[in-house]
Amino acid sequence: MNVYELCFSPTGGTRKVSRCLANALSPDPVFVDLTDRKEDFSLRTFSPEDLCIAAVPSYGGRVPAPAADRLLAMKGQGARVVLLAVYGNRDYDDTLLELDEVTREAGFVPVAGVAAVAEHSIVRAFGQGRPDEADREALASFAETILARLDQDDLTLSLPGKRPYVDYHGVPMKPAAGEACTGCGACAKNCPVGAIPEETPAETDQAVCISCMRCVARCPKKARTIGEAALAGAAQMLQKVCSGRKPNQLFLIPAPAGEKREKGGVPCEAAEKEDPPESGGIHSDPGHSGGLFCGDYGHPAAGAGKAG
Secondary structure (H helix, E strand, O other): OOEEEEEOOOOOHHHHHHHHHHHHHOOOOEEEEOOOOOOOHHHOEOOOOOEEEEEEEOEOOEOOHHHHHHHHHOEOOOOEEEEEEEEOOOOOOOHHHHHHHHHHHOOOEEEEEEEEEOOEOOOOOOOOOOOOHHHHHHHHHHHHHHHHOOOOOOOOOOOOOOOOOOOOOOOOOOOEEOOOOOOOOHHHHHOOOOOOOOOOOOOOOOOOOOOOOHHHHHOOOOOEEOOHHHHHHHHHHHHHHHOOOOOEEEEEOOOOOOOOOEEOOEEHHHHOOOOOOOOEEEEOOOOOOOOOOOOOOOOOOOOOOOEO
16 A cells, blocks of 8 residues: 655644654655645556555635645546645534535545644644644544554545535735845845746745745744734734644544444443543544544634635
8 A cells, every 4th residue: 555645844843743754654745735736636546456645734724825826737547535634723524524525526535634733834832742742642642543444335424514615715925035035036036926036036926925834944044924913913812712632532433333432442332431642532423523632722813824
């Protein structure tokens, strides 16, 4: 079985999470960089013997549009896929549900969903240091559970979220080049959507920019930034909904008849009465749509939910 890591990770947070999961699923996973705007993803073809991880950050509770477009260009041809939504310690809203729809349309067969926390890509204090050791242990446990359930016949996967999907119109904060910019072009080369002209890399096409912060992360001179006042305002606005430690979550296809379903190692009946585990929980309810561990942390605001 070949394992492929289909990952959209502009600032590296989503890649950290997907790499933990991929390495636990296979000793030699193949990385496919969905941030590479120059790759022809229509040439990517898979088979039913393959297992893929479709890993995306949650942007305002949605799948980033470029990631969705690149996944849709692929030919899944029955390859099984683990859906991975990475969020910046607020919430992921409809991201997993939308990712399920996107991958199915591309010909993949979703077998599990994972929601995990990484550092917020704009306000780095939220989710700082995650994924940490506890997260890595939870993700390794998730991978073990997924592998044990791959051969199920019932492929009905119930995920949190609702339709129509939450509205997301982007983030008003756009990175800008400061006086330290040398015009090296690293930002333009690495921009996932081509919002930075290669001829004039100090500029940004704000209509195209998705505020993914890749240019900020990749600038060797740290010349691209969000203004301090804007960052302070975003931090204040998100403080309430991004505080505390949010758990990682695994959503599974219903267990076969007679098999005991578990959540975070606690049988279902008892799990409803227990406090959520700090680093992870497992859902396998046939009708689950966001119960245990899926609290409503508020709807998207500027930069809400974003992870890299």
